[in-house]
Amino acid sequence: MKLLKTLTAIAVMTLGSGLAQAQDKPAELKIGITTFISGAASVFGVPAKAAAELLIEEMNAKGGIGGVKVSATYIDEGIGGDKLLSEYRRLVQEQGVRTMLSAISSGNCNIVAPVAEDLKVLNVMWDCGTEKVLEDKRYKYVVRTQANATTEMVATVLYLLKTKPNFSTIAVVNQDYAWGRDSWEIFLNTLKAFKPDVKVVAEMFPKLGASDFSTEISRLQALRPDVILNTSWGGDLDTFVRQASQRGLFTQGATMVLPLAESSLERLGATMPEGVIVGGRGDHYFLHPETKDEPAHKDFVAKFRAKTGAYPIYPTYHMAQALVGLKTGYESAIKANGGKWPSSEQVADAMRKMEFKGYGRTVTMREDGQGLEAQLLGITKRVPQYPFAVMDKMMLVPADLVTTPVGQKSVAWVKTLKADVLKSDRLKSYDFK
Amino acid sequence: MSGYGLLSTRGLSLSFGGVVAADAIDFDLQPGERLAVVGQNGAGKTTFINICTGYLKPTSGTVLFDAVDITGHTPRAITRRGVGRSFQLPQVFTEHTVRECLMLAASSVKQKHGFFLPLAQAVDAHEVDATLDLLQLSARAHDLAGSLPEGQRKLLDVAMALVLRPKLMIMDEPTSGVSTDEKHGLMEVLMRALDERQVTSIFVEHDIDIVRRYATRLCAWIAGRIAADGAPEEVLRDPIVVKNVIGE
């Protein structure tokens, strides 16, 4: 009766965890965090997890959220969408978690959002980019504490046009999955709004986790486009940059646009050449021109380096935003609730009408649950202070300029963009200091 | 050329590499015969059997069974026409019991390959038991075929062919790998079985006594050809045979 033994064993193990409901102030606030611990995307997930541990510890030291200590359980997104879903359910149904921070992967956000709604748990999308999830369906329990793909891509186009107004051809090498395809769609539509006559000379979508881009690079070298876009990340991006620089693709005069490369700068070290346009999916950077000297930020960078030996990258900042956002949301909900502990919907509701500040500019939340987060881009530069490239000629793009208004669809909206956005005096530029 | 026998070949040739395994063999077997085949290893005995039962395809020539051209047919098709075969290395289902092996064979006669019809119900038990008795395997009926000693494996090998009710039974060295003192017992059982079922038979044999005792006709194979063919005694007296086959 081995099976029966196992089952009863589990039964006993789980007997304790009853259904911790909202309303009465709980002993601790259980939150579930999904992040990549295995798989290629763990280059984001693992640092983000480290940041979460760091920040939750700090938060609890300062009394937690509304006087309640926070305890986090982590789920590995690397196990695949379907397994993730059952883990997610287990956390909610078995351990009675009512607050989830999920997810990194856009695919996983699309998966968990409806389930969260169905299970009536608050789900904070803390890092995923897909704009569709909040544009296609109105959610009650789902919010996002950072920008979305549209904001990021439109800002990237603006920065490209600011730094290199005159070009006629572009080629793209994106990972072959939702993010790679969608980000290119938005980018191209936006670009066409400003430059209707731009010519796309090659669209290449090597598979996610590809280990060899030689052929793509040869093709790019033969085609010699003015601009090359690559929105990939992690190992794929590293490999591409390395193989490209080994083969002198960077020295051929094409402007390389790598909107996620902020997360690879330290890893790539000397391999990353100067003059490449890089971004970090938001306005966060350990050398953020406006916040790098704020004590809180400095403290975070120092602690994070002490813990992991590396500088924080954008996913760690997104994690920080999610946690600060959650705290702000809970506390305003508690206030609204006359000091009583709020229900998930009350918090979800409060999180739609609040402002909060992580380590970048203040993020404003909209009624559709989408956060308005400014965007920071720059051009790589070598400096003696760091063994890796840093961002120079940085530009901060306010989110409202480049984010689809509530109720509109990005694909349609970006086509309506007018060139005068480029002249906006709210686009602030900073050099590396 | 006379008319065709039960099994006939015309100009049957097969060569792989440089080796000529069958060299324009013309051969006729009449119903009721009990043909022994002698010849040294590599003389082409097994090759001949393999061609006749469809395991190998000849480079040229034809094989006829019951005056029907079966050249190059699959072993399956030829078996269905009524040619049973046993092997030098017994081919049994080592992970089935002796009885299951026979039942499986029996089931194929009826051509019932039901997905749900249990094997036991698909075959006629008497038939199976009769064959088991006939080849003195009843005692081992419920042992795994893989666990049988060589001699009984040989019997099972034959039994599986015999349960198909063949017109012709071709046995490749039925007594090889069996100790000399068991050989005669084995042959007795086999021959009784073949008589009772009135099956014409061909058997490859090295032991001259056995040939003398059981064969009605003898063919001597040399280098892919039938060097001598006739009544056992005269063939065994044939000097070429004495020189190349018996080797005295």
Place this chain on the structure above:
Amino acid sequence: MRLRLLIAVLAAAVLGLAFTFPWLKTPILLALANGLAVSGVIVLIRAGQVSFGNAMFACLAGYSAAFLARAWHLDALLLIALSCLFAALAGAVIGLFIVRYRGIFFGMLNLALSMVLFSVLGKFGGLTGGTDGLRFDRPTLGFVHLEREPFETALLVLALGLSIIAGWVVQRYFASVSGQALAAIKTNETRLEYLGISAKRVFWGGYVLAATLCGLGGSLFALTQGLVTPEMGYWVRSGELVFIAILGGSGHALGAFIGAFLFEFMKLYTAALLTGAWQLVMGLVLLVMVFVAPTGVFGMIERRLRPGRSA
């Protein structure tokens, strides 16, 4: 017979647990879905063949269920039936040429085909939702609209019933003429031919049955999750199915389900207790099984049940 009793007890235990601890429903459903797919794998193992691509049929069934659900909002029962049918058809077609192969080639060809499916599903995102897969809304079950909880309960009972039927079918098949001939493929195909039985046709039958069972598992999996992804067909998934078969024991359909449950809970608790060591644990368990108990857990139980004969 004691085996029947055991099955009854286990089935009761499963239901009992599901009702006592609602959160267990999802894992139990997944285990049953896996068990069904694995009972298909066991059929192939009977013939001495192991496929490193059988998850493709689960994947195909899952996607067809998802398509049908999105296109016509069919009832869950219909979805299961149709997607199984589809898997069966796919198995029949692929089987036509794949039954010519044995051993490593059989395994590798299945793997290759499943990888083709996997890549195609990932590539043509417009149609298949790409690597993110397809979501579909909870369908009616027996033409009744159900909330998540009752839906899961109903689905669980249904899955349990289907599993018992499937197990019975498989065992019945093993005892049948075709089933016995299938087992003979493992030991002596030549003799099979010399009995006038077509090994290929027999194997084809087994392959189609295996595909159908995997399809059944896949459709239940899809209904449980309301989501299908190409991952369902990735070759490692097929590897897991074979792993489960060895863990549970390939001698009896029950082994498939025992294995599937052990697997599911191993997974749950490794994920929770030793995150990041899942493959390590799985690998070690597999090694132990192969060397210590090649007949799997069912093999051990069976020896208890009838001390006389050890298969």
Place this chain on the structure above:
Amino acid sequence: MNSSLFALALMDGVSYAALLFLVALGLTLIFGVMRILNIAHGSLYAWGGYFAATLGMGITHFGLSPLLGLPALFVAAIVIGVFLATVLEFALLRRILDKDPILQLLVTFAAFMVLEDLQRMIWGVQPVFVSDVVTQLGTLSVAGVTYTRYQLLVLPAVAVLAFFGLRWFLGRTALGRQVTAVTHHREVATAMGVNTGRVTWLTIAVGGALGALGGALASPTTSFTPGIGAEMMVLSFAVVATGGLGQIGGAALAALMIGLTRSFAVYLMPEVEVLVPYLIMVGVLLVRPEGLFSTAATRRI
């Protein structure tokens, strides 16, 4: 597609095929002697790459001469390859020779899973690479396209050397002949007094080293991340099956077919790129069920 692009695709294809071939060669060699398809071979590739990268970092870290870069790759490959292969052989493979092929396959599958996680525990999840070697060797320009000497010359050269070296070893040397003997008929070889145990171990060591070498040589141009082993393993399977199990020449041809078709696909129809290896494999096996170079052996009955 004009002739210069054709040339480019050709060169990309060849350098890709070179790596593929090295890995597949190891796999097919081991199969030849043990009749076991070693699924853990993919891990050897990954470990080779990671270990080479570690050595490379060591070189830069201790400020040793960068000229050591290239030799270091081979050292890494041989050390880790022989080490892992030996562990596998003594711990597992030699114990399963007489087991059911299914179980054999599963044992190596298990070994693969274990090695995958161990590798993640040792080298973590961050992409790992060291590319100094490539930068030193410099580049050369063909039809206005810059190639690294490393990819264009070194990789194919190593592959060709491995191919003929192995041919020579198996055909001309006494030890090689023993290996061939074991490949053809284990029992007979043993009867003839060949020390099968030693020969087997030798072959596995060589095969393992080749797998690791594939990884080591890939490490300067590729980021090593978890999962890269599984990736390469499925590919090398496709190569070996297409070429015919145990067929060295077959592996070479299959690797070229797959490498070239893939790179042409990137130019002509990028959508099918990922499918190429599998389509080729299925296509070939449909026509030649035993793969390109081997022929069906009729069972003695």
